[in-house]
Structure formats: C-alpha cells, structure tokens
Amino acid sequence: MSDLLQLSAVDARAALDAKEITATELTQSYLDAAVQTEALNNYVQLTHDKALEMAAASDARLRAGTAGPLEGIPVGVKDLFCTEGVETTACSAILKGFVPPYESTVTSKLWADGAVMLGKLNCDEFAMGSANETSVFGPAVNPWSQSDGPDLAAGGSSGGSASAVAAQSALLATGTDTGGSIRQPAAFCGVVGMKPTYGRCSRWGIVAFASSLDQAGPFARTVADSALMFSSMAGFDAKDSTSTNSPLPDLASAMAAGVKGMKIGIPVEYQRDGMDPAITKLWEQGQAWLTDAGAEMVPISLPHTAYALPCYYIIAPAEASSNLARYDGVRYGQRIEEGGTLDDMYEASRAAGFGEEVQRRIMIGTYALSAGYYDAYYLKAQKVRRLIRNDFDAAFAGVDAILTPATPSAAFPLGVKQDDPITMFLNDVFTVPANLAGIPGMSVPAGLSSDGLPLGLQVLAGAFYEDKMYQVAKVIETQSGFSGAPQRAAGRAHS
C-alpha cells in the first residue's frame, strides 16, 4: 500500500477519477501510516472512524459523478481549527475537552469539496512558538531526524502539519501563519507551505492568536498540490469582517507560464551576519535557477526589515492578550475553583491552563496595552508596521516577486534553544515581515544542508498576486529537483 502514499494530491485525484484507486484505500493507507509513524507525535487525535465514513461518502460521489475538486483526498487539520464534534484544544490545557458545536469556514470548504479528515495535528499552544515545543501534547518530531541522532524540531507553530505531510501520514494539511508558522515548519520538513494574502482565507472558527496577522494556508508536498488546496480554502466569508471578495487568480496558468521576463527582487537586508553558509549558497542558487529560466534579478532594499521582529513582538502579544481574555473558566475549558472569588477563579484557571510561553506573551501584551504605555509600545509598533508595509509597496512597484531564504538555519534539535525566547524569535526573521505587510509568502523546499536536512526558499508577492508567487515557486521546484525522502517517513525502515 505504501505506493499510494507516493502519489501527489493532483495524481491521487486523477487516479480516483480513473477508478484506479478508491478513496477508502487511500484513506486507509494514510491512517495506517499515521499509526506507523506515531512516534513523530504529529497527530494529537486520529479521527479514524470519521475518516473512513468520509472516504466512503467520497467513493459514492465518485461513482455518482458528483466528485469535488478535493474528493477523497486525506487531509490533516491543525488543532487550531474548530471541527464540529471533534475535540479542539489549540494544544493548550485550558481548552482540553472543548468540543466545538460548529465547523471553521476553511475546513467546511475543504469537506464541501470532498476532502477527507484524518485527524487533528499538533501545534504550539495557541500557535505561539517556533518549534512546536509549547504544545501541551509535547513536540512534533521532524521526520528528517536520523534514527540514531537527536529528535529534530519540526518547526512551529504548525509543526504537526509539516511533520505529517513530510512523513506521508497526511497528503495535505491545514496550517495557520501569524509570523511564519506555516513557512518555517515547511522549510524545516522539506514541504511546500503557503501563507495567503491577509483576508483570502476566512478566520472564522480558527482559534485566534493575533487577529490582524493570522492567516490560514495549505501544506503540501508539491507546488501544484498547494495551489489545489489553496483554491479550496480561499474565498469570501461574511462571518469574517476582514475577509476579502477579491477573485482568486488563475494559478494553473501561472504555474505553466515560467518566469521569462519576470523581475525578482533580492533584498539586501536579508543577508544576515552569522547566517548558515548553506542558506546563503542556496539563496544564490535560487537566483541562478530563476536567471537561467529567463527572469531578471533586481537588488532591492526593504530598509525597515530589522524592525519587523520587535514590531511583531508588540503587536502579536498585544492582540493575543485581548483574544485570550475569553479563556476564563466559565464558558468552556478548564476551571480551577478553590472556594475564592470570581477573580480568584479566573486567575487560578488561567495560571493552570496556560503554558509558560503563552503566559509570557499575554503579560507582554497586557503591559504594552496598559495605561501609560500604549503610545510608547502599541501605537509606535503600528507606525513601524506602516513603514514596513510601505517598504514592500515601493519594492513591488519595480518587481513581480521577491526571493529570500525561508529560515536562517535548518531544523535544530528539540530542547536546545528553549531557554532564550529571543533566539527562538529569530527563527521568524525572514517570515514575519509578510504578516505585518499582509502579503502572501510561500516556502518551497530547494536543497539540503551539509547535514542532509532540507532548506527552503521563500517567495513573496504583492497582496492578491498569489499567481506570481506560484509562478516563481513552480520554477524553483522544477529546477531544484528536490525529492522529499525523510528517513522517518511512513513505509521506510526506521519510522
């Protein structure tokens, strides 16, 4: 059955249409793969029975000729998306036992298009982290970890999604990206991760972290699979006031178009001191591939790049401190009551229910928004955010897309960077600016480090120009010839 796991979503979809395989067979293969690779801890819940029921319904629709664009495709769901009747915890103790009575818009759209839900995937608690280490379920493990070496981080916050897609225990997966939470784990695990333009995918039914930055997006093994899934996830939703009804560009034509004549911006500020030389080399290689394919490399400047991270670490915690005020032990989740006042109950429930990193960010955000500090922190950060956005607007007046590294390093061993929050924040140095500016960004696996670990290149485009991003990403995928073959994937000897 392991050859079924090798099929891309596009090929699996064609094989289902051609009646060469059934959705039930495909789903069963993925459920088996998830069990086989459970040491990777990328699933927090496998919805075995539901998956097989959905697959049987897909097979019926395939026979009836009413199949949707994702019919029969097994998908894993980050545990930040509310799934009706299926426990949704945001990987936090405070939400343990929460069973949503409704379905998020994005997952509803996937099921309406025929996708099959495999289960809920591990992530950092409330999506706050860069190594999946803040999850109450423990970290997801990168399937590229050597069986005789230390367990490597899958990245975060969507670490379970990246790990499962790379390990072939999910064909596609949903993620969310607030500061790099799709693109960084995708780069660490050697898969394609895409954060759409802010407003493309509805945020309704997704556990909120920082509402002005959060955006859902797809994980896939190929650029074409990513486009297929994105097309299903995106779309206007009246239930999200920041949802946009801008029509989706033609991604299929874009991917077939090549990059001849395109102008690709290379930002000077992204060459950082102390960056892994393999990353610099890969970035140069990416530029060479695109040049060979007929694109023109244009040096550009994004002068406020250095301020993106500190700006983000005011805005995101500030919004989080407001969003997470709802976890009060009254309406849902864990409650600790020791006979005191209502406030005592709030304080005890939140102290016990939130992990350390989440508490730290809530406190930073509370401080930044508190009387006397609002102007100095939050308002200042919003002004810097404007300047960062202006940098991109100026750049996209002269280029079609921007090419950068996705991360400053390859995947690191779990546990080692935990003590220093700022070092951990630096993982997001290349990804955070796109969230602040609201533009789309995509991480494409492009090569290997000297230790044989995957490295990604990031493609950025102007708001609502996902087509240009896919156009460039497709050429990088073709030129790099990257083949994801992690040692601990399903069907391999040492999983």
Added chain:
Amino acid sequence: MSVDNNTVKKIARLARIHVDEDRRDALAGELNAILSWIEELETVDTDNVEPLASVTGHSLPIRDDVVSDGNKQEQVIANAPETTSGFFVVPKVVE
C-alpha cells in the same frame, strides 16, 4: 521603562493570571529582556506616520441589523464547566 517585581504583580492582576510571589523576579527578568530588545523601535523616526491597524484597506462591512441565527442555548452552554437551568455558573459575586 523597566519591569520590577511590583509591575509583574500589577500586570499579572490585569491579565488575570495568578503568579506566585517567588516567580515574580524571574518573570520580571524575562519580560525586561524582551522589552529592552523591543525598545530598538524607539530609534525609528515615525513622525507623521499614520499607524497601520488593518492591512486590508477596506472599512469594516456592516450587515443588516436582523437576527440571522440563534436558539442554540444547548450548544452555547455545552462546553461550560458548570451550568444550571441553562445558565453559566460562576462563584458568588453578590452577597
């Protein structure tokens, strides 16, 4: 702007998170490390810069003021730790 033991107590209170007294100093250190790094922003000239609150550029849509959903009391309270007669229950707030 430096956070001390007392400020941690105040922030924790505002955030409704209980922080044990013996953890406050350590937390003050961690918050100060993050805040001093964030203060790098002070060096950016933002005179006459309009704050950016939303990247979408469009104003928030206003829907018709009509009831579009409801009668879901059971679902609303289904996840509550404690309920009675269709209400959420909290510790006594009025004597």
